Amino acid sequence: MATFQKLTPRSEDYSKWYNELVVKADLAEQSAVRGCMVIKPYGYAIWETIQAELDRRFKEQGVHNAYFPLLIPKSFLSREAEHVEGFAKECAVVTHHRLMNDPEGKGVVVDPNAKLEEELIIRPTSETIIWSTYKNWISSYRDLPILCNQWCNVMRWEMRTRLFLRTAEFLWQEGHTAHATKEEAEDYARSMLDVYADFAENVMAIPVVRGVKSPNERFAGALNTYCIEAMMQDGKALQAGTSHFLGQNFAKSFDVQFLSKENKYEYVWATSWGVSTRLMGALIMTHSDDNGLVLPPALAPVQVVIVPIFKKSEDLARLMEHLSPLADRLKQMGIRVKVDTADNATPGYKFADYELKGVPVRLAMGGRDLENNTIEIARRDTLTKETISLEGIEDKIVALLAEIQKNCYQKALDYRIAKTRECNSYEEFKEEIKKGGFLLCHWDGTPETEEKIKAETKATIRCIPLEALPGYKEEPGQCMVTGKPSAKRVVFAIAY
């Protein structure tokens, strides 16, 4: 029987721990194509739940799904000047549309006669192709708002990739809305941030700071970028979702005007907003430990695993008389249950494997339990276990799953609070930033100061928070670098 290989502890090498965990827990792996990952069934099951939870929330906001082309004409990218600066450079370029048999007999080669007139780019994001489409959909204020989202793959030719966190191809959703007024568009961008924050906190159990990006960190082509920022267990920040107010930039680039109620032609106002498979990285790095994944129950593909402890098949049969009906009752209650009756792994191996996979609740029952009408119940988040009566166990499990969900969130929030502090001088900042976490500092609002700090410390402004962080007050002050006035503190951190 296989022996269980432990992960590199987080304290030894956090980055190595992450890479090992993603692969060993069967979430994802590198593919034969540089920088592109394979999302394995267990990882994809988590992503499907993320999709379902988000999709339901989007639809509650009036959003409809649609699908726009994978390929974008090269010329579209240069239409919006700032956008091309931010995006167009590192991307996959389609130049030909045919292969042919190699005249020298060595497999296939690109057919030089099948060169495209205009090269096509695999979408790094879809504002350009979508606004070229919206032009045909919008003529009057009666056509607005348009609230579309698509779930799709996108590609950015990243040089250094890491599974989920930074891959050349990744999966995401991108919402693109069109509005008649500036106010409506701004409100919509802001309200989608709340949808993301609600999802992050209540489903992923990841506490987030809601804020706006400084101009340096804004999306290419946006007038304002709202974001949610999370803190990972190594004290680094991870941007978990963004929602952009795009003003009339794309409407102007693609000439999308509408006839207003007042019978005047006006350019349409836009938002876009997205989250990606990067959330999988955030999920892993927020909750997991040296034994493996820790999954909040809301996202766990298996919420409860039941392991009968047996040697002979008669023993198993007797255990299953209790365990099968229990599993059925839990399933009827909407709980995702697995019963593991495999005889090719020891209970110890199974326990370690389900810990690695982050199954929130493990039930184990052996011969003595059978005599006593008891069962062992173990929770993944605290690694504690106890033996309890089988009587009324279903309700206890429901309550325990809710408690684990809450505990995952609280633990992450406690960690973030402990690693968040104010910092009032740049000298202090340079020392403190080495310890990680969020530093709340005054900043004079200029790109120059932000760039200087980034160059000297690698720290960036993660966001200008919409409201003071718990335990802190919003107050004016002086920039820690230049001494110039600052309206409120912003969040600095080293980021993924």
Add this chain to the structure above:
Amino acid sequence: MATFQKLTPRSEDYSKWYNELVVKADLAEQSAVRGCMVIKPYGYAIWETIQAELDRRFKEQGVHNAYFPLLIPKSFLSREAEHVEGFAKECAVVTHHRLMNDPEGKGVVVDPNAKLEEELIIRPTSETIIWSTYKNWISSYRDLPILCNQWCNVMRWEMRTRLFLRTAEFLWQEGHTAHATKEEAEDYARSMLDVYADFAENVMAIPVVRGVKSPNERFAGALNTYCIEAMMQDGKALQAGTSHFLGQNFAKSFDVQFLSKENKYEYVWATSWGVSTRLMGALIMTHSDDNGLVLPPALAPVQVVIVPIFKKSEDLARLMEHLSPLADRLKQMGIRVKVDTADNATPGYKFADYELKGVPVRLAMGGRDLENNTIEIARRDTLTKETISLEGIEDKIVALLAEIQKNCYQKALDYRIAKTRECNSYEEFKEEIKKGGFLLCHWDGTPETEEKIKAETKATIRCIPLEALPGYKEEPGQCMVTGKPSAKRVVFAIAY
């Protein structure tokens, strides 16, 4: 107010009717990228229901979803010799990974220094990349079977495209399974065909003939291709889904072996199976009429539309006192309902628009109905309407939706039966095939005869049916062209 533009009648130009309907019913449209479509929200909502229904059925078969890379190294395509013949030629080729600012200041150009060492192909189908991955997942019989599916986009550089039916990029699902034995793989390929047939008949209301492809029409690299074939209203055949038994071809090309229970290394057995957004074309061409879409209720984004008939806002308010609670009750029963209170279109315009969109049931209520406690109920499939009491209307609607679903299927089946006939001589065949429909003929089983028939009549063998079509018996005979022996009749048709 807008006036309603009628569709070109089917009898006048079926192809034009189809193209107009797809666009006018807001299902899809051409994009700025040659051959690539935009799937609009209304069309995508239908596709989402197709996905959900299929996905549930796949999961009942033990299938897990996963995700594999969009791009495939060029060399992978030449590994499986037959596969490359069938697929590799017309495809989108990525040759570079960077753009740069045009030195002459004209937008962006491809950076010549960013040429890839090996070109990458946008997946036309994923057998090669998936089997290169399975190699790492499989070592023992204990790792088998692997039952994976992915929902994704694929690309085949088609020269002549039509919305949904043939587009360069399309959406689909592709299942790829790995098995320890030939029998298990063959059974699995066969069972997925039944899943597709069940879905086509019970959800899409499209009757299908289950069969196997002749060697000429087999998937590139398959030992056997199972298919479901449907008949469109113009008498042409449309292949609605395929399931392939791939033998050990891909396992051998990518060297995927496993240690069997008998402790011997053996190559793994494979299947693959898929359906695509082409199903949207089949759906449209099976049920719709000159007034627009006809949707089976199981797939209709809006199953019941409620239209209050009013002039003044007080009238609307009084009508809504009845209609709002009715809509709520229907929603609670799981019915997809829309109430249209817009004041910028006449009832007549609305009625025509919901007919165009294929909404199965329309309820309309005006002042006289209010007095009489009645409502007008219209069904889309038969274009009939009646005025009935509001009392107990919910149950009537549930029954009516079931009846419409059944009627859509029966109507399509009756049409197919009427357009299916036996044909015993090649002379007769050449005349009959011009009238469309399925011709049941004896064939000698050789590719030569099939090719001759195709060259002379454009007809192909749609399938060798697994069982005799309703009303026909399976019987041996002589090939209509060569007179050689034939075990049973096969289905010939002109195909989409």
